[in-house]
Amino acid sequence: MDISTPFVFATCRAGSEPVMKCDVALHQGKLLRPAFMRPQFITWKSDELLGGSYNLDCIYARVSGLSLGMCRTHEEVLQKLTPFLGTTFHLHVFPRETPEDGVTMEKWADVDQVREHLMVLMDAQGIKTQPMNARPKNGDWVIDVMLGEKDEPIMLGAHQHAPGRHPIAGALPRLQLPEEAPSRAWLKLEQALAFSGWSDDTLSGRSVVELGCAPGGATLALLQHGMKVIGVDTAPMDAFVLENPQFKHLRMSAGALSESFLPDRVDMLVSDMNLAPPVALHYLDRIQKRVRASRMIITLKMNDEEMEARIHESLKQLRRFAPHPMRVTQLAANRREICVVAGS
Ligand SMILES: C[S@@+](CC[C@H](N)C(=O)[O-])C[C@H]1O[C@@H](n2cnc3c(N)ncnc32)[C@H](O)[C@@H]1O
Known part of the structure; x- marks a missing residue:
């Protein structure tokens, strides 16, 4: 699998966008310039083409990788994944914006519906994905499908799993604070x-x-x-x-x-x-x-x-x-x- 692009994305906590931008400017400022920003999401453009093993390596980035651009429809997502035909990748679909107290189960249900529909389209084209809860191994490709609010385009990204990267979609484990827990x-x-x-x-x-x-x-x-x-x-x-x-x-x-x-x-x-x-x-x-x-x-x-x-x-x-x-x-x-x- 060979893919390269000058665009990089990262997701972060709400409110950490400015500090993430500064941190990247400090450590990668020679290579990357900010390109686009939405709440909890930033992209940069590099002077050179980057491959899947490129690691932004920023402490504020929850998920980062190559930015594959925006998609208005699920069909467009599939089109952009053409270079991955023949690669059995992990499909990570997650909300771009996440409240501090966690993503609600209702929100995850909506996200899972999108994932299921994408899987149906992929199946029809013979595109293979890893099982939903499989943990990526080092070197495995992960496709990051980041969902915004209803009328917003989907942000698409890809990265290769490596030590230090979060293994779970969006770095968002599905956990709910139990009632008996004395604190967050x-x-x-x-x-x-x-x-x-x-x-x-x-x-x-x-x-x-x-x-x-x-x-x-x-x-x-x-x-x-x-x-x-x-x-x-x-x-x-x-x-x-x-x-x-x-x-x-x-x-x-x-x-x-x-x-x-x-x-x-x-x-x-x-x-x-x-x-x-x-x-x-x-x-x-x-x-x-x-x-x-x-x-x-x-x-x-x-x-x-x-x-x-x-x-x-x-x-x-x-x-x-x-x-x-x-x-x-x-x-x-x-x-x-x-x-x-x-x-x-
Ligand atoms: C964010 S709270 C910890 C929450 C806790 N981990 C929980 O699970 O509920 C921070 C705690 O640090 C404690 N703390 C501050 N200075 C400390 C010190 N010098 N030694 C021990 N605890 C300290 C405070 O008393 C406070 O309870």
Whole structure:
């Protein structure tokens, strides 16, 4: 399969468009110039032709790839996929605009109808696609069909799967916050796990130190995966989480956490402290020296433009002590923050 185009697209969280544009200008400004912008979607034009393995590699881009342009009809989508005839690709159909609290089931039903219709048209032409929930392997082609509001054209893109790219359509796992979850952080943790690709059997029975655990949304998710959690926070925990025998609350600041409170080793270090990244990283570095976790899920808060501007500096600092590989993204449930998943 050979395709090349000078156009690149990326989707992002609502509100992250300006910071994504700046980040791309900073790191790829010599190659790419902004071409087109819609809410949660930007395209750029390159001075050279790019192939499917081109990686925009921007921490704010949820999905990125080659832009194949706009389509008014499903038939036009098919026409543009002619170069992919003979390739069994993954068909990822997803909404371009996504609310912070997740895409509703009604919206997904509409999206799935479009996918089904595209599949019927493809079937008729003998175009083969991978099963809907199959995870792309490195090198696999993914066709990104991004749906706007009713009268808007469809945005079409394509990328080749690679390490660090989200395996799920639109980087949007279909998760609903359960009623018993004490906070939205349940969603963030579940989305981070979906991004990590770590299977459940590598979580169950393992130990976690969680910094900034109150009121306990993420703790609940970790416990539901069968993990044993030591949570650190000065704030109170939700009563339902607190009574779980696999949970221990150290009601103190991460700064006051001396070695004697921690086991020699834990499997995972999780952090969601609302602290500026340099402070949070200082604590994490010290705690990691003790517990030597082989996996991490770290939320870095960027509450102002200064922290946003310094985020690559913070990531460099984290790279010095985080397990490999380290992958960075802005999850669908993240606000002005990013998520780092480290370890294999
Ligand atoms: C966004 S909330 C965490 C939400 C939590 N992860 C959940 O799942 O519900 C941020 C938390 O960081 C905690 N925090 C801030 N500074 C901290 C510190 N130095 N040590 C421990 N926790 C801290 C706050 O008390 C607050 O509960």
